[in-house]
Amino acid sequence: MGFTSEIHDYQLLSKIATNDKHGENSPYFDGWKAYDRDPFHPTKNPDGVIQMGLAENQLSFDLIEDWIMENPKASICTPEGVNQFKHIANFQDYHGLPEFTKGVANFMSKVRGGRVKFDPDRILMSGGATGANELIMFCLADPGDAFLVPSPYYPAFVRDLCWRTGIQIIPVHCDSSNNFKITREALEEAYQKAQEDNINVKGLIITNPSNPLGTTLDRETLKSAVSFINEKNIHLVCDEIYAATVFNSPGYVSVSEILQDIESINLDLIHVIYSLSKDMGLPGFRVGIVYSYNEEVVHCGRKMSSFGLVSSQTQHLLGAMLNDDEFVDGFLKESSRRLGKRHSVFTKGLEKEGISCLPSNAGLFVWMNLRKLLKEQTFEGEMMLWRDIINEVKLNVSPGSSFDCKEPGWFRVCFANMDDETVEVALRRIRAFVGKETTPSSSPKKPVKLKRWNSNLRLSLSSSRRFDETVLSPHNMMSPHSPLVQAT
């Protein structure tokens, strides 16, 4: 396949297929590549790179495993459950299996402490939260329209919200001066500027609990956001996929609760995105949910859900699981406890080394403050530090610039996708690194095994500075059945 045929190929493809809005060409992939080539294993590869860039919740699998073992009827491939097979295999109604939508509504309500009720008929399915975010954009905005997004934000929003939909993101920058809170002034300013630039702002998307910050929005901020969109008559999309990862006070306030408190909100503007990938640790099940208070959006979105329906087998299993109140209550409590414990162990370990994180009460990660380790307070400095962390400390963490953070020196570090021993190893390595960095004498650095890709860790200031945290599923190298996926 020569050069000429590649050009030939390229011309035959669409703009969407050949632009880089998918975000995977970002130089930050080198961190992933480093992990892929040299993945950590406690016994087989103790010097390998530890994956701390993937926000996965692996702490409570055993609870789900136990439930499945105890409930063979829920699975259609057991003697107890196989009689449901014919019905399930044939079921492709866009409304979803009634047990499934009821179960999801039940689960969502319990996650919010029972303070809100959700209507199963408003639940739309999609291919994971990724599909849900894209679907709601298709329903709300036209190509060229814009959505305000408080930064720092999940890097793959560029792909999910913009790639095929043609809409654009307008970041609303938040900074550490007020712990990255979203202020009304910042929202107004971003909106005004868009008006001046003749950009049609269709809505605001907020992630609550926040990725990457790990914080929940306080009631006042949420109220302010709701009144802002109501005043401007634009949509509010609340990405609440981390809702059940809240492990500490202040408690969680979801947008649905706010709606009960404030008068005169136009409900047609409010939409919630949900998923089971983070809260239940089931990203492989591809369960994305769009919940809208707008009838038209429900109607239209339901038709569009054909592009990402949840497999009926999954619906059947989860329908049984999520309607088991005893299980759900127990799971939510225990999962939250384990996350809190892990968060505490990790942050305390970091504090011992003088590393602080943004105080957080949710999420599967911490927003680590490494500003004092930067050689220069610039993004180049951040890049240099990041390279060191990957090459020497052998941790794959995510630099703040990939989240469009305006202050250099912040890093998102995931802590819920590993066991306790691995956390200890990670902390040990950080200890060693910080010790080295803060002592003026330069000790000889350990030889880096894989040198050839170092030079590729260059800072690229192009707008395609995004990466997908979940392109790869490489963590389970122990299984002979799931080979490592190569980054493309």
Added chain:
Amino acid sequence: MTQTRSTATETDDQKNRSPSSGATGMKLIVPLQGVVQGRGGLLLGSLIPCALFYFLQLYLKRNRSKNSSNPPSPSASSSNLPELPRSSSRTNLSSRGSIGRVPVSSLANMIAKPDSSPYYIGLERVFLDPYDPVNNPDGIIQLGLSANKLCLDLIEKWLSANVKESLIGTDDVSLSINGIAAYQPFDGTEEMKMAMSNFMSLVLGGSVKFDPSNIILTSGGTPAIEILSFCLADQGNAFLVPSPYYPGFDRDFRWRTGVDLIPVYCRSTDNFSLSITALEQAYSQARKRGVKVRGILFSNPSNPVGNLLSQDMLHSLVEFAQEKNIHIISDEIYAGSMYGSEKFVSIAEVLDLEYIDKSRVHIIYGLSKDFALPGFRVGALYSFNESVLAAAKKLTRFCSIPAPTQRLVASMLSDQRFVQEYISTNQKRIREVHKEFEAGLNKLGIKCAKSSAGVYCWADMSELIRPYSEKGELDLWEKFLSVAKISITPGSACHCIEPGWFRICFTTLDLEDIPLVIERFGRVVETCKSSG
């Protein structure tokens, strides 16, 4: 948005009208001058007619806006659909009501309009009143959705015998939930790709072996078709599609992509076969209109007709595409549902010649029809084009098959003996039901197009429709729904240029059901015949 625009236009109109109104106004001024004395006479004399005209405009504008079609409120647009029960989550809050109309996307506005396609209306009607032999014997029998229930018992039997493949592996820890609950490669696991390519080789192949590295797996055939549309064409471009065609193509290929489908009409005179001449014509016409044609899309076996493309025709299609430098998408999702004596030839089989550029050929497949698992959402996109595969792989981020389903299906498909038995039994049963069903229709005087595959008959009821037009066809369709309580798909939903043809799916029926169904057909057929 719309309302603001209309007011703006009317203000413009007013402005446009007043200068001309001045001229006619002069005719009033002269006699008025006689009335109005004094210094301000001329001024007042010219002001008054202008004022009169102004008020006239205002009066007309008020009347116009009463008659103008305001964009339908959400409740009106959804009135044709089953009312979503007012949820408790909204009733508590809804006392405050909606304030003004909220702009959603243009796409949403278009989709929000009541479904005009009988294909979807039919699905909706059955949903509301589905036939059940025990609980609802007078309900509507679904013959409009091509689902195959004939061999589900075989799969059920396999499952019962192979429970080790359930969610939790018993012996091997690595098969536990840790493996399948976590993120997987979005375009499918190695295991599943291998299983799928082997299955495709069996069903489609003949001499062709399908390579797992050329497969992308998606949650159903629907997103696979959409992915190809996004990858191969830009907004405003078009694909040629032989018609009649599968109604779902209109949504899957066009809705969110902005790519158009240009029908290439086939006729009953040659059993709805495609001709290169017709393709050439459609292509030139599109070019004349300034529309860029990026490729051809077709299903083979054909849906709704059920005929096959011959090896020669496939050759000609590939040469045509080569000549025009466009793509070919072959949807081969019914390849395993053969009942006739003809042999299926996949487009992959004609690509072995040296001068053929394989990179423009893409195949859609899935397990919803041949393997009767539509609920599981298992689709595949097969391409020889590295760039398309690379782009499509990224797009599976939005539509992956969940891991437990991949595991289950992969182990099922890897059981070679079971798969062989399934395919041959499936074909046998389809043949039996098809024979009985078509015979039943023939007895009523309804003839079907010659077909070798698929799960439906393409029936000619043109003699039963009055008038001989789309309206007549839709009237008959409605009669079948409301009188005979059968849902079938009218040819107009499939863009058939000849009125009176209907697609009738028969694989949701057992042999014993056929007499009941034929009797229901008979009800309407008799009334049509008697009414002359």
